[in-house]
Amino acid sequence: MFLVEGYRNCKELLNSDYSIQQFFYTEESIQSDRNAKLISEFKRSAVKCEIVSMSEISSISDSVTDQGMVAIVHLPGEDETPNLNEMNDVLCLESISDPGNLGTIIRTAAWFDIDSIFLSSDSVDRFNPKVVRSSAGAIFQIPIFVMSDLNDILDKSSEIGFTTIATVPSGGKSIYEYEFPARSIILFGSEANGLSDEILSKANLMISIPSKGQGESLNLAISCGIVLGVKTVSN
Numbered sequence: 001m002f003l004v005e006g007y008r009n010c011k012e013l014l015n016s017d018y019s020i021q022q023f024f025y026t027e028e029s030i031q032s033d034r035n036a037k038l039i040s041e042f043k044r045s046a047v048k049c050e051i052v053s054m055s056e057i058s059s060i061s062d063s064v065t066d067q068g069m070v071a072i073v074h075l076p077g078e079d080e081t082p083n084l085n086e087m088n089d090v091l092c093l094e095s096i097s098d099p100g101n102l103g104t105i106i107r108t109a110a111w112f113d114i115d116s117i118f119l120s121s122d123s124v125d126r127f128n129p130k131v132v133r134s135s136a137g138a139i140f141q142i143p144i145f146v147m148s149d150l151n152d153i154l155d156k157s158s159e160i161g162f163t164t165i166a167t168v169p170s171g172g173k174s175i176y177e178y179e180f181p182a183r184s185i186i187l188f189g190s191e192a193n194g195l196s197d198e199i200l201s202k203a204n205l206m207i208s209i210p211s212k213g214q215g216e217s218l219n220l221a222i223s224c225g226i227v228l229g230v231k232t233v234s235n
Contacts, residue, residue, distance in 0.1 A: 002127035004071040005061050011038055012137030019074040020047045026054055029068025039069070047071075075127065079145045084157050087115040088183045089231075092150060094199050095190035096123040096220070103134020104221035105188070110138035112228040117144045118153055118185075154202040157185050164203045166195055167227060169217060172206035175227055180234045186227060191220050 001021065004013045013020065023042045029035045043049050052060075054068070061070045084090075091109055096102045102124055109117055119126060126144050147153055154164055163181040166172070167188050187203060189195030200206070209218060209226055218226070 016140035026068035099130035166203035172208035
């Protein structure tokens, strides 16, 4: 099971194929017209709904800003094998440890219409409550495949015409001077260590965001947003 908290996440959850065990809400949450409409939609669905006190929902929720609504959701079954032939734009994430970063990357990927995310199995759990919250519902919009071996999927993607692009802090081709191809897998590594040498060896080229100021580095999720924004303009 995992928790889904707040209006936006619960709204996207209800529109997804995920199996919801139970939905909790408070009397206070109904005072908002927006919340009341969503709660009514939950009640009309097959989901078991229960009104609880603020103290009770606080004991369930992982967040101090749950907006008076929390759902308990069944974990999905094993991931299906990704069908690369149906994809053009993919993110591949290696060893991501910060749940806030992962959630924000998922949200950003959905905004830029990325087809899928491949996530290494040593990364933070995609259903960590902070990941779910930070995704702002996007976790229910974009397929995420957890991979025990990223090498295998990168080899397969190369065979069918994907360009594998590694992001590195410096030394790569400037993203502002690169014309992104029609089909690509963009690699992002861990916050502390970046991409491993093994995964870097799979890349067709490396790209970097050139620095214009004094900052030491960019946050991983912000870097992802910049790259995907430039990619969208390039395409």
